[in-house]
Amino acid sequence: MQVESKRLAAVEAVKEIKDGMVVGLGTGSTAYYAIVEIGRRVAEGLRIRAVATSVQSEELAVSLHIPIVPFAEVETIDVTIDGADEADGALHLIKGGGGALLREKIVAASSKRLIIVADASKTVVRLGRFPLPVEVVPFAHELTLRKLAALGCEPVIRQKDGTQFRTDNGNLIVDCHFGAIHDVEGLGLSLHGIPGVVEHGLFIGMADKLIVGHEDGSIRVLTSTR
Numbered sequence: 141m142q143v144e145s146k147r148l149a150a151v152e153a154v155k156e157i158k159d160g161m162v163v164g165l166g167t168g169s170t171a172y173y174a175i176v177e178i179g180r181r182v183a184e185g186l187r188i189r190a191v192a193t194s195v196q197s198e199e200l201a202v203s204l205h206i207p208i209v210p211f212a213e214v215e216t217i218d219v220t221i222d223g224a225d226e227a228d229g230a231l232h233l234i235k236g237g238g239g240a241l242l243r244e245k246i247v248a249a250s251s252k253r254l255i256i257v258a259d260a261s262k263t264v265v266r267l268g269r270f271p272l273p274v275e276v277v278p279f280a281h282e283l284t285l286r287k288l289a290a291l292g293c294e295p296v297i298r299q300k301d302g303t304q305f306r307t308d309n310g311n312l313i314v315d316c317h318f319g320a321i322h323d324v325e326g327l328g329l330s331l332h333g334i335p336g337v338v339e340h341g342l343f344i345g346m347a348d349k350l351i352v353g354h355e356d357g358s359i360r361v362l363t364s365t366r
């Protein structure tokens with residue numbers, strides 16, 4: 141069961157959290173299990189402070205009595221545990237399936253270590269089967285979409301409940317169907333070159349560890365060589 145694989149990976153990652161750490165809380169169904177496990181350990185006496193990558197994760201953490209601090213109050217984050225939509229062998233990622241990629245990237249970039257937790261379906265040889273989420277400002281988004289399409293993708297504005305999905309930052313998510321991505325760094329630079337693009341879901345060279353849970357109950361750990 142995928143659910144059990146996600147939980148296995150998440151629980152394994154939480155073992156790396158120690159007293160006194162500042163912890164980044166990811167977003168999504170796999171990060172959910174990490175937050176629940178952190179809550180369990182906090183109830184047992186673990187002393188940490190946490191920053192959340194989404195309103196949803198913050199609400200979950202608060203409900204579990206995990207101390208949340210405003211991002212502005214922390215210098216660095218010791219470790220962030222987050223999920224991913226795809227991860228390749230170099231630990232480059234596609235993230236943003238849950239629409240939280242901007243805050244996730246801000247938190248990841250301020251983290252000493254980023255641990256990604258996933259079930260086996262997320263590992264790929266080449267990124268791009270999962271449409272790349274791109275956060276776009278609503279202003280003149282039609283123009284931004286045309287510029288995204290010119291990079292060689294089919295851009296689709298994400299919908300939720302029959303209306304345009306809005307991120308926690310009030311922006312749109314455009315899911316960009318590129319197919320196999322052969323030059324992740326180049327694509328990342330091109331996306332940043334479009335003025336209406338706030339951030340994209342390519343996390344290049346950011347992950348330190350990938351913990352993959354398997355349906356047979358085993359865990360595979362990949363560590364970045366960077």
Ligand SMILES: O=C(CO)[C@H](O)[C@H](O)COP(=O)(O)O
Nearest residue numbers: 168169170223236237238240
């Ligand atoms: O990037 C994300 C949210 O923006 C998630 O980490 C990603 O979508 C994976 O989610 P899940 O663990 O539910 O498969």
